[in-house]
Amino acid sequence: MKARIIVTLKTGVLDPQGKAIEAALKSLAIQGVEGVRQGKVFDIEVAAPDAAAAEATLRTACEKLLANTVVENYTIEML
Amino acid sequence: MHAAVIVFPGSNRESDVVRALRRSGARVSLVWHADHELPAGTDLAVLPGGFSYGDYLRCGAIAGRAAAMDAVRAHAARGGLVLGICNGFQILCESGLLPGVLMRNVNRRFICHRQTLRVERTDTRFTSAYRQGQVIDVCVAHGEGNYFADPEPLAGIEGEGRVAFRYCDAAGTITVEANRNGSLNAIAGVLSENRNVLGMMPHPENFVEDLIGGTDGRGLFDSLAA
Numbered sequence: 001m002k003a004r005i006i007v008t009l010k011t012g013v014l015d016p017q018g019k020a021i022e023a024a025l026k027s028l029a030i031q032g033v034e035g036v037r038q039g040k041v042f043d044i045e046v047a048a049p050d051a052a053a054a055e056a057t058l059r060t061a062c063e064k065l066l067a068n069t070v071v072e073n074y075t076i077e078m079l
Numbered sequence: 080m081h082a083a084v085i086v087f088p089g090s091n092r093e094s095d096v097v098r099a100l101r102r103s104g105a106r107v108s109l110v111w112h113a114d115h116e117l118p119a120g121t122d123l124a125v126l127p128g129g130f131s132y133g134d135y136l137r138c139g140a141i142a143g144r145a146a147a148m149d150a151v152r153a154h155a156a157r158g159g160l161v162l163g164i165c166n167g168f169q170i171l172c173e174s175g176l177l178p179g180v181l182m183r184n185v186n187r188r189f190i191c192h193r194q195t196l197r198v199e200r201t202d203t204r205f206t207s208a209y210r211q212g213q214v215i216d217v218c219v220a221h222g223e224g225n226y227f228a229d230p231e232p233l234a235g236i237e238g239e240g241r242v243a244f245r246y247c248d249a250a251g252t253i254t255v256e257a258n259r260n261g262s263l264n265a266i267a268g269v270l271s272e273n274r275n276v277l278g279m280m281p282h283p284e285n286f287v288e289d290l291i292g293g294t295d296g297r298g299l300f301d302s303l304a305a
Contacts, residue, residue, distance in 0.1 A: 013227070014261070016187045065144060068137055068173065070180045071227060 001046050001054045002079040005066060008039035013071045042066060051078045080105040080304045082123040085151065087112040087142045087170075092128035092284065096164065099284040100125070103300035112145040123160040123303055124151045126167030128220075128282060138181060138223045139169030148174050160204055160303065161276040165221055168268075168278035177269055177278045178236065179228030181221075185261025189222040194281055195257065196267050197247040199240070203270060205277045206243055207305060208298040214251040215244075215295035217281045219260070224280040226262035226269070236269060243277055244268035 009015050015037050022036040044061075048054035058076045067074040082105045086093050097107045108118045112131075117124060131142035142148070148170070155161050155176055163171040171177040184190055195216050198209040209215065228236065236242060244267040246258040258265040260280070268279030283296030 014182065014185065014225075016183045016185060020187055065136070065140065068140070068180055070172075070178075070229060071182065 001048060001051065003044050003046060003054060003058055004077045004079055005042040005044060005058060005062060005074055006039060006077070007042070007062075007067045007072050007074045009037055010071055010073055054078065080122050081118070081120050082107045082125055082303075083110045083117045083121040084108070084125045084127055085110050085112060085147050086127070087129070087131035087145060089131045089133055090127050090129035090166070092165065092282070095282075096125055096127045096284040099287045099296065099300045100304070102287055103297065103304035105300070105304045110147055110150075112142065112147045115146050115150060117147075117150045117154055121154060121159065123162060124154050126151070126161070126163040126170050128165030128167060131166055131170065134223075137173065139166060139171075139173040142166075142170045143173030143175075152176060155271070155276050158273065158275055161271075162205065162299075162303070163276075163278040164282060164284065165224075165280055168280055169223065171276060171278040176276050177271055178232035179226055179269065181223045181280070182225040182227050182261075183223050184221070184225050184259070186259065189220075190224070190259055191220040192218060192259075194219045194259075194267075195247055195249050195251075196244040196281055197251050197253070199242045199245060200270075203243065203274050203277070203302075205270075205299055205302055208302040212251060214247060214249065215283075215298065216293050217283050217286050217296050219281045221260070221280055224260040224262065226260075226266045226280075228263065233263060235272075236266075237264065239272070241270040241272070241274070242266050242268070243270050244279055244281070
């Protein structure tokens with residue numbers, strides 16, 4: 001099974017990289033950009049009997065390693 | 080004092096910290112990250128600076144889950160001393176031994192400069208050779224040293240007096256300019272609840288010899304070896 005995990009910074013946590021990207025977009029005269037938050041995407045192949053089991057495995061992966069839950073949120077999407 | 084310095088792939092400050100520890104009279108062993116145990120009789124585990132695992136994923140994230148860190152966690156749980164410097168501080172936060180996280184510097188730059196710190200406590204195993212409120216001159220070299228913690232753990236850290244060092248100016252005043260990485264409350268070094276674990280971004284091991292331009296880092300290693 002394939003899954004996509006998206007890790008993003010929690011609301012309110014300062015994101016200097018997102019701010020730099022936002023400034024760069026503005027310098028390219030790209031109109032209408034009002035905010036940028038940078039995150040990470042993990043495409044993962046997982047062997048599991050069903051989607052629920054796969055999601056449980058991936059949740060453990062997020063909690064133990066892929067996200068730092070002090071400052072990051074994660075979402076798991078089964079593809 | 081028997082110190083075990085843990086070496087991860089990408090650590091690069093282990094030789095300096097070994098030198099500083101030996102200078103203060105400690106016996107020192109190097110421990111590879113894949114080892115499951117610390118040498119018998121280890122009093123102090125040290126996580127040196129560097130770029131463990133190339134800072135992949137997040138600084139200190141992969142090192143924080145290395146086999147040797149299980150041994151360091153067990154050592155800390157028994158009351159053993161643990162010191163993390165720079166990347167070592169990031170590893171301590173990622174491994175759950177200290178609260179909070181080190182975020183990208185607020186100015187987005189890798190900063191590398193002399194830095195004055197105010198010693199906030201001297202009743203710890205790490206700082207007893209300093210004077211309360213002493214301003215020490217060391218240095219910083221990091222891209223991710225911006226200390227952040229949620230309000231609840233931060234209140235615990237401050238309420239229990241677990242800040243060991245803060246960034247300050249030469250007079251010891253906490254200013255925005257002196258806190259160049261943007262850390263909450265200008266926190267440069269944090270102690271665990273039992274005060275046996277210290278994480279700090281600045282490099283005291285860089286300043287233990289007059290030849291190099293300063294000796295204010297000696298106090299930390301002298302405190303530990305005392």
